[in-house]
Amino acid sequence: MPYRIRRDADSNEAYLETALSGRALLEDPLLNKGTAFTEQERRVFGLAGLLPPAVSSEQDQLARNYANYKSKTTDLERYQCLTALQDRNETLFYHLLSEHLTEMVPIIYTPVVGIACQEYSRIYHRPRGLYISIDQQDMLDELLAAVRRDVEVICVTDGERILGLGDLGIGGMGIPIGKLSLYTVCAGIHPATTLPIVLDVGTNNRELLEDPLYLGRRHERIRGDRYDAFMEAFVTAVAKRFPHAVLQWEDFAKNNAGRLLERYRDRLCSFNDDIQGTGAVTLAAVMAASAATATSIAEQRIVLLGAGSAAVGIATQLVIAMVESGLSPDAARAQICLIDSQGLVHDGREDLDAGKRLYAQPQALFSGSNSTIPSLLEVVRQVRPTVLIGAAAQPGAFDEQIVREMARHVEYPAIFPLSNPTSRCEALPEDLVRWTDARALIATGSPFAPVEYAGRSIPIPQCNNAFIFPGLGLGVLASGAARITDAMFVAAARALSGLSPALADASAPLLPTVEQVREASRHVALAVAREAERADLAPAMTDEELIHRIDEKMWTPRYLPYRRAS
Ligand SMILES: NC(=O)c1ccc[n+]([C@@H]2O[C@H](COP(=O)([O-])OP(=O)(O)OC[C@H]3O[C@@H](n4cnc5c(N)ncnc54)[C@H](O)[C@@H]3O)[C@@H](O)[C@H]2O)c1
Ligand SMILES: O=C(O)C[C@H](O)C(=O)O
Numbered sequence: 001m002p003y004r005i006r007r008d009a010d011s012n013e014a015y016l017e018t019a020l021s022g023r024a025l026l027e028d029p030l031l032n033k034g035t036a037f038t039e040q041e042r043r044v045f046g047l048a049g050l051l052p053p054a055v056s057s058e059q060d061q062l063a064r065n066y067a068n069y070k071s072k073t074t075d076l077e078r079y080q081c082l083t084a085l086q087d088r089n090e091t092l093f094y095h096l097l098s099e100h101l102t103e104m105v106p107i108i109y110t111p112v113v114g115i116a117c118q119e120y121s122r123i124y125h126r127p128r129g130l131y132i133s134i135d136q137q138d139m140l141d142e143l144l145a146a147v148r149r150d151v152e153v154i155c156v157t158d159g160e161r162i163l164g165l166g167d168l169g170i171g172g173m174g175i176p177i178g179k180l181s182l183y184t185v186c187a188g189i190h191p192a193t194t195l196p197i198v199l200d201v202g203t204n205n206r207e208l209l210e211d212p213l214y215l216g217r218r219h220e221r222i223r224g225d226r227y228d229a230f231m232e233a234f235v236t237a238v239a240k241r242f243p244h245a246v247l248q249w250e251d252f253a254k255n256n257a258g259r260l261l262e263r264y265r266d267r268l269c270s271f272n273d274d275i276q277g278t279g280a281v282t283l284a285a286v287m288a289a290s291a292a293t294a295t296s297i298a299e300q301r302i303v304l305l306g307a308g309s310a311a312v313g314i315a316t317q318l319v320i321a322m323v324e325s326g327l328s329p330d331a332a333r334a335q336i337c338l339i340d341s342q343g344l345v346h347d348g349r350e351d352l353d354a355g356k357r358l359y360a361q362p363q364a365l366f367s368g369s370n371s372t373i374p375s376l377l378e379v380v381r382q383v384r385p386t387v388l389i390g391a392a393a394q395p396g397a398f399d400e401q402i403v404r405e406m407a408r409h410v411e412y413p414a415i416f417p418l419s420n421p422t423s424r425c426e427a428l429p430e431d432l433v434r435w436t437d438a439r440a441l442i443a444t445g446s447p448f449a450p451v452e453y454a455g456r457s458i459p460i461p462q463c464n465n466a467f468i469f470p471g472l473g474l475g476v477l478a479s480g481a482a483r484i485t486d487a488m489f490v491a492a493a494r495a496l497s498g499l500s501p502a503l504a505d506a507s508a509p510l511l512p513t514v515e516q517v518r519e520a521s522r523h524v525a526l527a528v529a530r531e532a533e534r535a536d537l538a539p540a541m542t543d544e545e546l547i548h549r550i551d552e553k554m555w556t557p558r559y560l561p562y563r564r565a566s
């Protein structure tokens with residue numbers, strides 16, 4: 001690390017000590033304060049002449065950067081404006097974000113990060129994190145060593161399933177960058193300790209392969225043994241260089257997502273966010289909906305559109321929670337219907353993988369159906385679900401007929417179109433409100449403005465794994481947990497659902513707002529740490545000790561005075 005945080009012996013005030021000076025100091029985004037360097041700091045660090053003469057306060061800089069942001073006319077320009085700030089001054093970037101969460105999180109995260117990934121090779125201006133190609137397998141140790149920082153959280157993708165947008169190759173790098181920014185925004189993890197990585201194994205996206213500006217390797221995706229050997233070498237190198245880091249797998253295509261999770265979950269502290277993080281936030285929303293309707297989770301009849309990473313992750317955690325509330329695993333699974341691109345997952349189908357087969361409904365139950373594989377509408381008609389969840393990236397899939405059919409049988413239908421970005425969402429909240437006369441309990445994957453209906457303004461909560469993974473990582477790091485388990489995600493879900501505004505007022509949103517996410521992450525972290533201890537994966541600590549460790553890890557982005565290291 002090129003710096004240390006110390007405390008003054010007399011005043012006990014924190015200060016930052018660094019040996020960097022001149023341009024090198026201004027060019028390190030973790031250290032740069034730009035025009036806020038004081039006269040004295042400018043003298044001590046050799047900055048004279050390198051900055052305009054006026055000294056700005058942090059507030060002046062916030063005002064200047066916010067005005068600059070406000071002058072942009074498109075979302076992509078807003079994204080570029082914010083990432084440019086991140087690349088020159090991280091403290092100011094996070095300070096500005098923390099004051100405009102509702103406005104800016106949708107820019108650096110879903111939905112706008114999706115456009116940024118699609119346009120990655122056109123808007124590229126500066127590298128961030130690590131880009132590792134499959135032909136660099138024998139250099140992995142070297143590449144990780146060059147990071148020269150103590151990394152605590154890694155987020156890695158191979159770019160094959162970026163949100164609901166498909167294979168974006170190297171452009172997928174926008175996702176690990178955005179996810180790690182959220183670790184800092186939502187849980188205070190210091191940006192110096194995070195590392196985004198894209199593993200470039202090629203792309204099958206024709207448009208990218210033919211784009212002269214494309215920045216990734218220009219070949220089809222490499223699969224099979226060579227892919228697996230590369231992943232194995234990657235994990236081995238990570239475990240050697242950063243043995244205590246949390247490794248988050250993100251936006252891998254379905255087949256690889258599940259396999260990598262299973263292969264590595266017991267080898268190092270790793271989890272798959274699309275499977276487990278999504279499972280937990282959705283479980284929290286279902287728990288809150290159960291409480292709001294004075295029912296138990298074991299009574300819910302759940303229909304999931306999609307049977308991929310997100311859907312299977314959601315189903316897995318619903319089953320754990322239903323079993324905890326008294327059902328047998330078989331009885332719990334019987335209450336969950338998965339629907340994939342062919343239709344209902346049922347036991348008459350021969351095309352099911354092991355993950356789906358577990359949830360196969362008896363085909364005989366659906367004998368009234370017109371087709372051998374019942375459609376979503378037919379399933380809704382037959383099952384009369386209390387909860388309808390979308391994770392299939394099929395915009396408009398929850399159409400008026402389906403939603404009205406569901407709402408005929410259930411007083412407060414819970415409907416969660418979770419697919420991202422907004423362009424992939426299964427239904428628009430304003431339609432859901434209208435079709436159900438505002439009875440629907442709604443939560444969406446991407447953010448939506450409140451819906452105005454019958455003289456009311458109905459806020460739409462966001463059901464996004466961002467309410468889970470930052471707090472989970474924080475809890476793992478604070479407790480020193482050795483592994484990450486499904487039970488930790490269920491604990492996280494329980495903690496999050498405990499903060500649901502709907503517990504006190506059944507008509508309130510099912511989940512907290514993004515403005516409350518830092519507090520939510522703190523609760524999630526404590527619950528995760530407690531579960532780690534219960535499972536003997538972390539040393540025993542009092543609540544007080546744990547909370548102290550969690551709070552100590554939560555960085556608040558503010559400038560410190562600087563002193564020169566001697
Ligand atoms: N809100 C969140 O926190 C969150 C988290 C993870 C994923 N997601 C979103 O969920 C979506 C799916 O992600 P995933 O990782 O599960 O992807 P995936 O590729 O693993 O799964 C997609 C699933 O959709 C099914 N599908 C495709 N077309 C269909 C159709 N016409 N009808 C029914 N099913 C169809 C596929 O068969 C597959 O089972 C993405 O849009 C992603 O952004 C949201
Ligand atoms: O990135 C998000 O907004 C959530 C999720 O991880 C996704 O892949 O859609």
Ligand SMILES: [Mn+2]
Pocket residue numbers: 163250251273274
């Ligand atoms: Mn994801």
